[in-house]
Amino acid sequence: MFPFSFEWVWDMGHYVFLGGMWYAIGIISLGLTYCIGKTILDMVSGKGGGHGDHH
Amino acid sequence: MKENHSNDKANKFGMVIDLDKCTGCGACMVACMSENNVPFKKDESKKLDSITWMHLYRLTNKKPFPDTEVCYLPRPCMHCEGAHGHPPCVSVCPATATDYDKKTGIVSQIYTRCFGCRYCMGACPYHARYFNWWDPVWPEGMENYLSPNVSPRMRGVVEKCSLCFHRYQLAMDKAYHEGRKELEEHEYQSSCTQACPAGAITFGDLNNPHHQVHKMVKPSKHGGKPTATNAFRLLERLGTNPKIYYLSSKEWVRRLGDNYLPEEKTGEIGNHQPKGHH
Amino acid sequence: MKIDRRNFLTLGGSLVAGGVVGTTLSPLPWKLMDDAAIWTQNWSWTPVPTDGKVSYENTVCTLCPGRCGISVRKVASRAIKIEGRKDFPVNKGGICILGLSGLQLLYGPTRVKTPLMKTGNGTFKTISWDEAIESVSAKLNELRSSGKSDSVAFLSDSDQGVTAGLIKRFLKAYGSPNFISEATFKDAYKLALKKMQGIDAEANFDIDNADYVLSFGSGIIEGWESPVRMIKANSALKTRKAKLCQIEPRLSMTAAKADKWLPVVPGTEKELALALIHVILKKSLYNKDFVARNTVGLDKLTQLTDSFSPEKVSGITGIKPEDIMALAADFARASHPIAICGKGQGNTPESMTQIMAVHTLNTLVGNINKKGGVFTVSLPDYVTWDQPEMDETGTTGNSKDRIDGAGKGQYKDTMSLAHRLAGIVNAQGKNPVEALFVSGSNPLYTFTDSIAVKKAFEKIPFIVSFSSFMDETAKMASIILPNHTNLERFEDVIVSTEAGKSAIGLAKPVVDPRFDTKPTGDALILIAKALEGSVAEAFSWESFEACLEETLGDKWEELKENGFLENADSAIASNNKIDFSALTDNGLAAIEGDTANFPLTLIPYDSLRLAHMNIGSPPFLIKTVEDTVLKGNDILVEINPKTAGKLNLSEGKYAKLKTPKGTVNVKVHLFEGIMPGVIAMARGLGHTAYDDYLAGKGVNFNELIGPVEDPASGLDISWGIRANLTKA
Amino acid sequence: MSASDDNVKDVPSDNHEEGHGNGSIGFVILFFVVGLIGSLLTGWVLFPKLLYSQKEQPIDFNHQIHMDAVSDGCESCHFFREDGSFSGVPTIAQCIECHEEAQTEDPNEIKLVQEYIANGEEVPWLVYARQPDCVFFSHAAHKEMDCTTCHGDIGHSENLKTYEENRLTGYSRDIWGHNIGGFKKNTWDRMKMDDCAECHERETGSKGPCFQCHK
Amino acid sequence: MDSALIPKGVKRCSFPQFSIGILIVGAVLLWGVYAMLLCWFKGLNQTGMNDSYGFALWIWADLAVIALGGGAFFTGLLRYIIGKDELKNIINFAVVIGFICYSSALLILGIDVGQPIRSWFIFWHVNVHSMLAEVAFCLSIYFSVLAIEFVPLILEQKQIDEIPFFHNLAHNMHEIMAVFAATGAFLSCFHQGSLGGVAGVLFGRPFAFREHLLVWPWTFFLFTWSAAAYGPCFTILLTKIMEGITGKKLVKDNVIDLLAKISGWMIASYMVAKLVDTWYWATVTAPSKGLTFMDFYSDGSGLYTIWIIIAELFIGGIVPAIILTNKSWRANKALLLIAIILAAVGVCLNRWVMVLQVMAHPVLPFEGWFAYMPSWQEVATTILPVAYGIILASLAYRYLPVFPQERELNPVED
Structure with a gap:
């Protein structure tokens, strides 16, 4: 799973498979961080609070 | 994986089992159980949850009396090589609890790594893999005979024949101690081979032309298909490329070694390239 | 800052x-x-075997009469594996399934750990060896002083070796003629040699070098004679492309x-043998030179077999006349043909007619005391003690008749008739057995009609068992004086090997005794010493080991060192001619039951995966038993689909099996x-004693049959019984 | 986390500079830091103390004295058997060779002689380097190596350190290493599979097949 | 009693009525939990599995719920990536179903393995060549995507929505939902496929084995395609069931029709591929292993005979495909219902044969067909997710604005 775990080998299988995995995890974490971060910023800057429509 | 074990020569340990000699006496099964700390339960008559690394199949020609014939077939783990070292079970294991050792040709099973998903059992067409449905329990006192060379398994993991790999480890220990790096043919023999009263099992390095096993079946360079008459392997057509060879003088026995379409002749099929992927 | 609910949540949240x-x-x-994962890898309830220095110790396996050399692998003081000994002349490295399982017996839960005494409520209590010896000797003294020394009987699995010698000596000095040993087909063959040639010799079958083997139901690879040696011989047959013809239903x-x-129709093997003789004689296929030089009574033989034409015998045996003729020709024309008998593992005697017919076949082809033939051998006899001094009681006691009727009259050459024990005890009138000693034998399980045997044992007031395990007989004993197991004790054995050779082997302790047990020889010496008069004097040895050492003399050191001592060719080159006229036809040795009520014939079958003699199968053996033999606790009976169809029986379904002796599910x-009309059942199941891995599984075949005496030898030759199988 | 977010909702109404005042942000940070430090301390300091039980060796063995007395170094007592297996911790039979009778007044030696040698009992040594049952380690295959590479310089120690046993796994602490984070400075600081692999990969070009070290 | 929690403008049954329903299902849930604990504490000997049936009922249930839960990713894909805007009216429910299905799948896997405490080895010590590893990785990551998709719906709960932070968070999450949906679709394609790959790579099992494209056997693509095709049918089916239970119309017909149409064409195209695959397997792959097509359908017990492939391909495949692709037929409520039920059964049957028939078929010529009968513990633990799903779906429906069109379709008169 990690380059420092026992089974890790620097080969194509690992690049592709685990690359895909880390890519997905990365997108999801970035997305979540963005949402939470933006919400906090919105709150701090007082933009939030309204019951705006979000659909 | 880097496979260059410096200047080590690759062995390919395997067996040749002469079905004409095998008497079905069961000694190989028990030799294996007692060598490898295989547990037992009060009821072992449900054969599908009974752990027997070495299993004896009873084959019949299905002809009515008095033309009936019966033949026993001992079945250890086939230690398939597949194509380029990819046996059916190894590549499916998600947690790398089993691997194919290119130095010895042995398919391992690491009980402490296995977490019991049983995918390998589904992958093995020989039913050579067994699951520990129960905690192993020895009646009081009997744990005294357990061998320290093979660790007893816990409930919830898969186990199978290791070709008595610990015997290789111990033999290598001795060799190292004596400053050698190679083993003599007799130094590493599996427990079943050693016990078989009929001498039906021969064990050795299929890569070594001086070893009995090689002389008996003359494995081809490509895929290891036996070139000796009467020799066959189980389910060769699947491309599992097993290292257990069988000898039988009986056509019906040899034909039961693989699946054949009605019009196909025994032994003529099977030059397919071993299957396998990744 | 006020601590209100919201703040509390906020700060707690932070x-x-x-955190x-x-x-x-x-x-x-x-x-x-x-x-946590590592915890699952080291669950405390999964044992971790301790490591240590590895050593190998050689000994001889005495779990069956096969007598293989074994090598026990030890780690520190624990025995962890039994392997075949490569340089032992019997098995040459191979080992059988039972021998491999020996450690389960050694370390298993069915061991008798100390001397035990039956209490009033039928349970056992632990007693010391002193108390045990005291109780036994008190009883023996009492019987002896009241002039009933001959009411003591001793049942032993074997009559060879030092322990058997001690038992015989003990009875002799004590004053009882009743040394009873169990007979196998080899004892019957011995008797046949006595009758035909007047020699005291054992038969040794050199399958190893034969090129045509004609077997009348002998399970050569299923435990006949010495299992590993025979399996090896069978492999040698295959390698040499020698032929094996098997005659059995x-x-x-x-x-x-x-x-x-x-x-072949079961029970008609001897007719077939006679028909083969008929053909060989008629077609002059026999070895004329050999027959002329070594035999007498050819004319009588011709006369006897005259009526056994292939056509006639075909009707009895179910084998086509042309097959019989071809068989006779194949057999006679082979260069090293051998005919053998003794069904299955050969643990049951055969009729004299059958054995003599087989020996006649071997004689006709001239393959006696020749490579690949039958060797008549004298086994080494080193138990050459001086006769014990006898007091009056001893002399009187020995002059009495044996309770089993062996050794006199028509059975004068028969050593013992163990199967009669139950009948004698159960017969009306006074029970002649006041005390019974049982060593190496489990009659409650192994004797035919085991229900009657149990009834008889209930009537015997004092039973002493020397069993290492809590078997059926030990459970019935008044006192158990547990023997060491085979891996904890010395035991001398005599083994025959290929080409008529024989050897003495010595089993020796490879582990320290686990429990408070003693070798039977030691127990006997202690009992003898506690008895009065001449009995104690006859046992001057300090211990069994000392006795062995003295008895084996100059062989002892080498035996202890090497484990075996090979004799030279020990075949008897007797000048006695083989008398064909000894061979008579006793007619059909009938089996019990009428064909109207019992339309089927039930026969047993033997397998190496099930021990059916004095040792119960250890768990490893039961594990290898196929599910077509045992399923759960149910035994399966084999039947031809045709017969089953007629009886409306189908695979895996329950049925009721009835014989004149009993009914079981x-x-x-x-x-x-x-064969259609025949049904078969595995021997070795149906134990009521031993552990949960064996007890309660299946049915004991011996419960379903009774003894059938051969008129010529008196031995129990029962090989089956008539039976009925109906849908349950 | 949701609770701390709750706080954010107050911001628009309070709208103060970060810090004191009614000080909620400051408090939030303070509590966060307290939680952080508390849990860090728990994890790094308290946890290892709870995880391992402390056991004293039956006899405080002095390797240094023995090393001085023997001629063959470690192998004098920790030797290879003829079959190539490694004897490991000496048995009482080996001790008897020199200590049939006490040679000194040392209480440890007296204990050895009186409690163990006299009764023929093995000393229940606690083995720091004991690997779990699933591991096969061939000393013979590694005999070119220096003992200290894996075992450290125990050969010159004068006392036996306290044996620490992982309450959950039963392993000796030396397998995971003394550092709870698993960090190591020396080759002998840890004996986990990764440490074997590190050296194997360097020396043989491969971590090796599973069966090389497992049984 | 719980009116403060119920979304505005909709009517819900009384709290006691709701509680009784939940309690009844809860009892079933507890039964399942009990069986689950038995499996964990006593081990897998509690099951009817054996060494020939290493995969059994659970793994089928696992594959089946994942296939049925495929509606979530595919509807998400259609809604957020392809831009089928109407589907916003059913996407919430699709996400709830997906969440239930995937959490159930993970729970089942947690019970199914012999050493659950070590199951993290699948990640840490991963063998990247194993299809099961691919399944585990994508499954668990996709599950987190589903959770993320579920969160905004929860945040829109009346009381939670009051809190500005959550209101904003929900808003922000909606903003970039397309990113999550795309990631989810990517992950789903792989793990649905890998589940097919699990069977397809078994070259020792001629019944399961399929020829490969690069590293993927055909079953890889077939599984992904079939999950996308059949998953929406299950979403529709559950919507219909929900409508039946509540006695309300919850989603407008045009939404259902659109989803049904897409599903129909997907099934149709899948059937073409599946039939080609079956044909190739039966005439090329199997004979090369010495086996005829009928060898795979000769189970003496009658379970695995030719009917099963007819049921799977024709009754569960072609029939729904025909109904759903035909505008007037799918407009017929009864026919639509039949089609979606047959489709759900069809995909479950496909997963069944790809797990259980694989195990049942003897490969060694001297072995017979293997039989297996699940124990009650297996049945209970398989029903457990159903009970859990009913409870979660009920709670979601009661307290969350799952169906945006509900207010419009069922105006509440105050």
Whole structure:
């Protein structure tokens, strides 16, 4: 799973498979961080609070 | 994986089992159980949850009396090589609890790594893999005979024949101690081979032309298909490329070694390239 | 800042958040996750075998009469594996399934750990060896002083070796003629040699070098004679492309591996043998030179077999006349043909007619005391003690008749008739057995009509068992004086090997005794010493080991060192001629039951995967038993699909099996390899004693049959019984 | 986390500079830091103390004295058997060779002689380097190596350290290493599979097949 | 009693009525939990599995719920990536179903393995060549995507929505939902496929084995395609069931029709591929292993005979495909219902044969067909997710604005 775990080998299988995995995890974490971060910023800057429509 | 074990020569340990000699006496099964700390339960008559690394199949020609014939077939783990070292079970294991050792040709099973998903059992067409449905329990006192060379398994993991790999480890220990790096043919023999009263099992390095096993079946360079008459392997057509060879003088026995379409002749099929992927 | 609910939540939340972040950054969760996994890898209830120095100790396996050399692998003081000994002349490295399982017997839960005495309520209590010896000797003294020394009987599995010698000597000095040993087909063959040639010799079959083996139901690869040696011999046959013809009603493994299987109506093997003789004589296929020089009574033989034409015998045996003729020709024309008998593992005697016919076949082809033939051998006899001094009681006691009627009249050459024990005790009138000693034998399980045997044992007031295990007989004993197991004791054995050779082997302790047990020899010496008069004097040895050492003399050191001592060719080159006229036809040795009520014939079959003699199968053996033999606790009975069809029975279904001796519930297994009209059942199941891995599984075949005496020898030659199988 | 977010909702109404005042942000940070430090301390300091039980060796063995007395170094007592297996911790039979009778007044030696040698009992040594049952380690295959590479310089120690046993796994602490984070400075600081692999990969070009070290 | 929690403008049954329903299902849930604990503490000997049936009922249930839960990713894909805007009216429910299905799948896997405490080895010590590893990785990551998709719906709960932070968070999450949906679709394609790959790579099992394209056997693509095709049918089916239970119309017909149409064409195209695959397997792959097509359908017990492939391909495949692709037929309520039920059964049957028939078929010529009968513990633990799903779906429906069109379709008169 990690380059420092026992089974890790620097080969194509690992690049592709685990690359895909880390890519997905990365997108999801970035997305979540963005949402939470933006919400906090919105709150701090007082933009939030309204019951705006979000659909 | 880097496979260059410096200047080590690759062995390919395997067996040749002469079905004409095998008497079905069961000694190989028990030799294996007692060598490898295989547990037992009060009821072992449900054969599908009974752990027997070495299993004896009873084959019949299905002809009515008095033309009936019966033949026993001992079945250890086939230690398939597949194509380029990819046996059916190894590549499916998600947690790398089993691997194919290119130095010895042995398919391992690491009980402490296995977490019991049983995918390998589904992958093995020989039913050579067994699951520990129960905690192993020895009646009081009997744990005294357990061998320290093979660790007893816990409930919830898969186990199978290791070709008595610990015997290789111990033999290598001795060799190292004596400053050698190679083993003599007799130094590493599996427990079943050693016990078989009929001498039906021969064990050795299929890569070594001086070893009995090689002389008996003359494995081809490509895929290891036996070139000796009467020799066959189980389910060769699947491309599992097993290292257990069988000898039988009986056509019906040899034909039961693989699946054949009605019009196909025994032994003529099977030059397919071993299957396998990744 | 006020602590209101919202603040509390806010600050508490911050604290928790900090805690979560900190915990994630600490080793705690990760190490615990790892350790939890490691915990599952080292569950405390999964044993961890201790390591240590590895050593190998050689001994001889005495679990069956096969007597293989074994090498016990030890780690420190624990025995962890039994392997075959490569340089032992019997097995040459191979080992059988029972021998391999020996450690389960040694370390198993069925061991008798100390001397035990039966209490009033039928349970056992632990007693010391002193108390045990005291009780036994008190009883023996009492019987002896009241002039009933001959009411003591001793049942032993064997009459060879030092322990058997001590038993015989003990009875002699004590004053009882009743040394009873169990007979096998080899004892019957011995008797046949006595009758035909007037020699005291054992037969040794050199299958190893034969090129044509004609087997009348002998399970060559199923435990006949010495199992490993025979399996090796069978492999040698295959390598040499020698032929094996198997004659029996069921496709046994031997039949399956044979070059030819001739299914024969069970019980008609001797007619077939006589027909073969008929053909050989008629077609002059016999070895004229050998017959002229070594035999007498050829004319009588011709006369006897005259009526056994292939056509006639074909009707009895179910084998085609042309097959009989071809068989006779194949047999006679082979260069090293050998005919053998003794069904299955050969643990049951055969009729004199059958054995003599087989020996006649061997004689006609001139293959006596020749490579690949039958050797008549004298086994080494080193038990050459001086006769014990006898007091009056001893002399009187020995002059009495044996309770089993052996050794006199028509059975003067027969050593013992163990199967009669139950009948004698159960007969009306006074029970002649006041005390019974049982060593190496489990009659409650192994004797035919085991229900009657149990009834008889209940009537015997004093039973002493020397069993290492709590077997059926030990459970019935008044006192148990547990023997060491085979891996804890010395035991001398005599083994025959190929080409008529024999050897003495010595089993020796490879582990320290686990429990407070003693070798039977030691127990006997102690009992003798506690008895009055001449009995004690006859046992001057300090211990069994000392006795062995003295008896084996100059062989002792080498035996102890090497484990065996090979004799030279010990075949008897007797000048006595083989008298064919000894061979008579006693007619059909009938089996019990009428055909109207019992339309089927039930026969047993033997397998190496089930021990059926004095040792119960250890768990490893039971594990290898196929589910077509035992399923759960149910035994399966083999039946031909055709017969099953007529009886409306189907695979795996329950059925009721009835014989004149008893009725049991079984399951049905359809098997094409069994003759229609015949059904077969595995021997070795149906134990009521031993551990949960064996007790209560299946049915004991011996419960379903009774003894059938051979008129010529008196021995129990029962090989089956008539039976009925109905849908349950 | 949701609770701390709750706080954010107050911001628009309070709208103060970060810090004191009614000080909620400051308090939030303070509590967060307290939680953080508390859990860090728990994880790094308290946890290892709870995880391991402390056991004293039956006899405080002095390797240094023995090393001085023997001629063959470690192998004088920790030797290879003829079959190539490694004897490991000496048995009482080996001790008897020199200590049939006490040679000194040392209480440890007296204990050895009186409690163990006299009764023929093995000393229940606690083995720091004991690997779990699933591991096969061939000393013979590694005999070119220096003992200290894996075992450290125990050969010159004068006392036996306290044996620490992982309460959950039963392993000796030396397998995971003294550092709870698993960090190591020396080759002998840890004996986990990764440490074997590190050296194997360097020396043989491969971590090796599973069966090389497992049984 | 719980009116403060119920979304505005909709009517819900009384709290006691709701509680009784939940309690009844809860009892079933507890039964399942009990069986689950038995499996964990006593081990897998509690099951009817054996060494020939290493995969059994659970793994089928696992594959089946994942296939049925495929509606979530595919509807998400259609809604957020392809831009089928109407589907916003059913996407919430699709996400709830997906969440239930995937959490159930993970729970089942947690019970199914012999050493659950070590199951993290699948990640840490991963063998990247194993299809099961691919399944585990994508499954668990996709599950987190589903959770993320579920969160905004929860945040829109009346009381939670009051809190500005959550209101904003939900808003922000909606903003970038397309990113999550795309990631989810990517992950789903792989793990649905890998589940097919699990069977397809078994070259020792001629019944399961399929020829490969690069590293993927054909079953890889077939599984992904079939999950996308059949998953929406299950979403529709559950919507219909929900409508039946509540006695309300919850989603407008045009939405259902659109989803049904897409599903129909997907099934149709899948059937073409599946039939080609079956044909190739039966005439090329199997004979090369010495086996005829009928060898795979000759189970003496009658379970695995030719009917099963007819049921799977024709009754569960072609029939729904025909109905759903035909505008007037799918407009017929009864026919639509039949089609979606047959489709759900069809995909479950496909997963069944790809797990259980694989195990049942003897590969060694001297072995017979293997039989297996699940124990009650297996049945209970398989029903457990159903009970859990009913409870979660009920709670979601009661307290969350799952169906945006509900207010419009069922105006509440105050």
